Amino acid sequence: MDTPPYTIQSHCIIRGRSIRLNGEKLFEMNASETLFDFLKVVYRKLDIDYPKFHKMDGLCKAIFIATELLARESGPYDTRTALIFANRSSSFLSDDKHATAIFAAENASASPATFVYTLPNIALGEISIRHQLHSENVFFIFDRYMPDFFVPYTHAVLDGKEVGSALCGWVEITEQTCDLFLYHVGKSGTHPHTVAQLKRIYDEHE
Amino acid sequence: MIHPIPIAVTGMGALSAIGCGVAENFQSLVLSQHGIAPIRRLDTHHQGRLLAGEILIENDELYDRLGIPPSEAYTRSTLLALLAAREALDTAGIDPRYSGLRTGLISATTVGGMDATERYYDDYLVSDKHWSFIPTHPCGYAAEQLARQLGISHFVTTISTACSSAANAIMLGARMIRAGQLDRVVVGGTDCLSQFTINGFNSLMIYSDGHCLPFDDRRNGLNLGEAAAYLVLESAELARQRSKTPLAYLTGYGNANDAFHQTASSDNGEGAYLAMKQALEVAGLRTADIDYINAHGTATPNNDLAEGSALLRIFGSSGTLPAFSSTKAFTGHTLAAAGAIEAVYSVLALQHQVVFPNLNFSEPIAGLGIAPQTSLRTKKINHVLSNSFGFGGNCSTLLFSIAHD
Amino acid sequence: MSELTQELKAKIITQLNLEDLTVEDLEDTTPLFGDGLGLDSIDALELIVMLDKSYGIKLSDPKEGRKVFETVQTMADFIEANRK
Numbered sequence: 073m074d075t076p077p078y079t080i081q082s083h084c085i086i087r088g089r090s091i092r093l094n095g096e097k098l099f100e101m102n103a104s105e106t107l108f109d110f111l112k113v114v115y116r117k118l119d120i121d122y123p124k125f126h127k128m129d130g131l132c133k134a135i136f137i138a139t140e141l142l143a144r145e146s147g148p149y150d151t152r153t154a155l156i157f158a159n160r161s162s163s164f165l166s167d168d169k170h171a172t173a174i175f176a177a178e179n180a181s182a183s184p185a186t187f188v189y190t191l192p193n194i195a196l197g198e199i200s201i202r203h204q205l206h207s208e209n210v211f212f213i214f215d216r217y218m219p220d221f222f223v224p225y226t227h228a229v230l231d232g233k234e235v236g237s238a239l240c241g242w243v244e245i246t247e248q249t250c251d252l253f254l255y256h257v258g259k260s261g262t263h264p265h266t267v268a269q270l271k272r273i274y275d276e277h278e
Numbered sequence: 279m280i281h282p283i284p285i286a287v288t289g290m291g292a293l294s295a296i297g298c299g300v301a302e303n304f305q306s307l308v309l310s311q312h313g314i315a316p317i318r319r320l321d322t323h324h325q326g327r328l329l330a331g332e333i334l335i336e337n338d339e340l341y342d343r344l345g346i347p348p349s350e351a352y353t354r355s356t357l358l359a360l361l362a363a364r365e366a367l368d369t370a371g372i373d374p375r376y377s378g379l380r381t382g383l384i385s386a387t388t389v390g391g392m393d394a395t396e397r398y399y400d401d402y403l404v405s406d407k408h409w410s411f412i413p414t415h416p417c418g419y420a421a422e423q424l425a426r427q428l429g430i431s432h433f434v435t436t437i438s439t440a441c442s443s444a445a446n447a448i449m450l451g452a453r454m455i456r457a458g459q460l461d462r463v464v465v466g467g468t469d470c471l472s473q474f475t476i477n478g479f480n481s482l483m484i485y486s487d488g489h490c491l492p493f494d495d496r497r498n499g500l501n502l503g504e505a506a507a508y509l510v511l512e513s514a515e516l517a518r519q520r521s522k523t524p525l526a527y528l529t530g531y532g533n534a535n536d537a538f539h540q541t542a543s544s545d546n547g548e549g550a551y552l553a554m555k556q557a558l559e560v561a562g563l564r565t566a567d568i569d570y571i572n573a574h575g576t577a578t579p580n581n582d583l584a585e586g587s588a589l590l591r592i593f594g595s596s597g598t599l600p601a602f603s604s605t606k607a608f609t610g611h612t613l614a615a616a617g618a619i620e621a622v623y624s625v626l627a628l629q630h631q632v633v634f635p636n637l638n639f640s641e642p643i644a645g646l647g648i649a650p651q652t653s654l655r656t657k658k659i660n661h662v663l664s665n666s667f668g669f670g671g672n673c674s675t676l677l678f679s680i681a682h683d
Numbered sequence: 684m685s686e687l688t689q690e691l692k693a694k695i696i697t698q699l700n701l702e703d704l705t706v707e708d709l710e711d712t713t714p715l716f717g718d719g720l721g722l723d724s725i726d727a728l729e730l731i732v733m734l735d736k737s738y739g740i741k742l743s744d745p746k747e748g749r750k751v752f753e754t755v756q757t758m759a760d761f762i763e764a765n766r767k
Binding site for chain 2: 155160161162167170171174175181182183184187188189190191192193194195196197198200201204205206207208209210211212213214215221224228
């Protein structure tokens with residue numbers, strides 16, 4: 073079998089109560105912290121100056137932080153870095169918030185700032201704005217993380233293109249749980265971009 | 279140079295405010311009969327005030343037409359999708375259950391099962407009468423029901439990227455055939471009207487209080503619509519083997535992010551420009567080869583200005599801009615279905631050699647100096663560009679080309 | 684009047700998730716859009732919702748909002764003149 077031309081340059085997992093970068097635990101939640109408070113704390117610890125972060129919903133915040141960590145590790149991202157993301161619940165956190173507001177028994181009203189986030193691909197827009205990515209971007213709805221789909225799809229997107237760089241993510245986030253696996257695919261580094269490698273990394277810290 | 283496999287469109291199906299079935303849609307386009315009216319079907323406090331492109335068929339009747347027992351839980355979006363997908367398979371002359379080929383389904387939606395959740399949520403808490411609808415809520419569920427009904431099992435997925443979703447589904451379908459992963463694929467999208475989206479767009483103050491005016495200087499917002507549309511794609515060779523004349527070819531596609539704002543487009547339409555450029559490159563065509571552009575044209579102040587600017591950037595000047603129109607004044611903005619219903623209209627344009635009118639237009643956008651085609655026009659059409667731009671800066675363009683007999 | 688501006692500042696900060704800002708930091712005459720606070724079009728829409736929910740004033744044209752929302756002071760003036 074030929075050596076795959078693409079590698080996993082860096083990866084980030086936000087799961088359980090911690091954030092791991094390339095397998096190493098960087099941040100850990102306090103017992104009483106919610107995921108969203110935790111992300112805010114990490115934002116400050118990383119010394120990021122981007123006030124728009126605070127307007128984002130939980131899905132966007134998690135993706136934003138992970139993307140930031142990967143950028144610092146194996147970036148900066150080329151403007152043509154493709155974005156290939158998926159999850160199961162779409163933008164449920166914001167969908168729920170919007171629905172609750174418009175169907176409230178009293179004082180029903182729609183918040184435009186909430187409605188903006190009722191689409192899962194808004195997160196791709198947010199990181200595109202932050203890192204100035206004018207690239208191909210897609211968001212799938214799958215039952216679970218499917219590296220057997222992601223790998224050939226990523227290769228199809230990158231093959232024949234000058235820039236062989238993509239950010240891929242499985243980002244299933246609910247009120248209580250976060251199962252985020254984000255990785256930067258490129259041409260340098262030691263981990264080959266294969267289904268076996270991705271499964272290994274994803275399952276390692278289950 | 280490796281020539282990519284030509285992708286044939288061999289079937290299509292469509293339901294919208296202007297018709298049930300492709301033929302009815304075409305009739306309405308030709309007769310300039312739009313389907314925009316004050317909301318009357320959907321139960322919303324905006325009823326009677328806001329205009330929308332409603333499909334005036336109740337869910338009961340959709341169940342009847344499909345022959346589905348009313349005891350089974352199908353959301354409106356799924357019912358509409360089933361009718362459209364069945365029409366697509368019928369016109370393609372195939373049945374995935376017996377073809378012996380690797381057939382996939384790539385569907386698109388943003389509303390998902392929200393219409394059922396809106397109707398039954400309060401009920402869920404007091405009675406189990408409608409509990410069968412609970413699993414229908416998530417975005418991915420419709421595609422699974424569709425796949426089961428149509429007999430598709432090789433590959434099933436849902437794309438949810440706002441208003442470009444169906445265009446992206448079509449693009450993915452073509453890619454999977456070219457990559458040798460599928461022999462045939464049913465691609466498209468569906469979104470029904472919902473209180474969720476009507477309230478949401480209204481809160482962004484981009485919902486017009488009258489009929490939408492695409493590309494007009496006085497435009498002040500969109501009208502939402504509901505629709506479902508699907509295409510059947512297969513390699514040209516496969517179509518030839520079974521003596522099936524393609525309706526058209528999908529020769530180009532492109533997708534790029536605008537990277538400007540979550541819901542607004544950049545002034546110079548960078549994402550739109552990049553998507554159109556990529557579609558032309560994939561097709562190996564030049565701008566002069568394009569005969570008609572079915573624009574995204576939602577009639578919001580922002581989109582039409584950004585898209586108009588991008589069109590001028592790509593095509594050079596208003597003098598070299600091909601005939602273009604937005605058909606959203608007919609159907610309303612059908613969100614995740616838009617890319618698919620407008621793909622159907624692009625194929626119709628090629629089949630009948632006509633440019634469809636952009637309704638409600640009288641004044642060009644100040645500073646742009648471009649005017650859409652306002653009446654039905656017969657002309658030689660070889661290649662059509664179809665634009666679909668979604669929130670989150672997700673910009674997609676499809677390029678369809680004529681199938682010569 | 685200053686009670687209203689104080690109230691407005693607190694509401695703006697909460698409503699628009701301006702986490703890094705305190706009521707003390709926000710001056711009455713700082714431009715809210717453009718070079719000052721750098722709010723965007725979605726923020727403007729949220730302020731329109733706030734005007735309606737908290738003060739009963741309905742703005743139907745987003746462009747009218749730009750003048751009203753220039754600064755905390757212009758907002759307070761507008762509310763005083765139009766509140767129900």
